Amino acid sequence: MTQDHFTYRVTWSPEDGEHVGLCAEFPSLSWLDETPEGARAGIRRVVVEVVHDMEASGEKVPDPIADRTYSGEFKVRIPPQAHRALVIQAAEQGVSLNRLASAKLCS
Known part of the structure; x- marks a missing residue:
């Protein structure tokens, strides 16, 4: 499974004054950046790291929403x-x- 199957979104955070990258399958994760592109790239990197850690520890990785029936x-x-x-x-x-x-x- 690659990080490309997860559902990413970038929105503006008025509280932080930056763009925030989010992943629907990992609602506790986020990434702030000055640009939408940076926020998207940042959240994707975080998800890759979390998935790697979950797999290494034997935890179940959530199924991507896009791959569900x-x-x-x-x-x-x-x-x-x-x-x-x-x-x-x-x-x-x-x-x-x-x-x-x-x-x-x-x-």
Whole structure:
């Protein structure tokens, strides 16, 4: 596995006045840099080191999000009143509850 399969993001940190590199699979890690490129390169280096250390100590390395398989299904628990309101809204729109919820989640 290479560090290229992990999910990286660079954002601005107003508190630090620098760009921060993040890795979704390792939420406790970050790297600050003056440039977005430096933040991305920094977090990638940190992840490589952490993965190396984890492998050396026999720890399980998280599977990259990009390499996981998704069914497209997940359950969400909501209050009964909200459930009723959504069923009514779906009926009024002439769509299934699943279609309505999917549209709301993806918009």
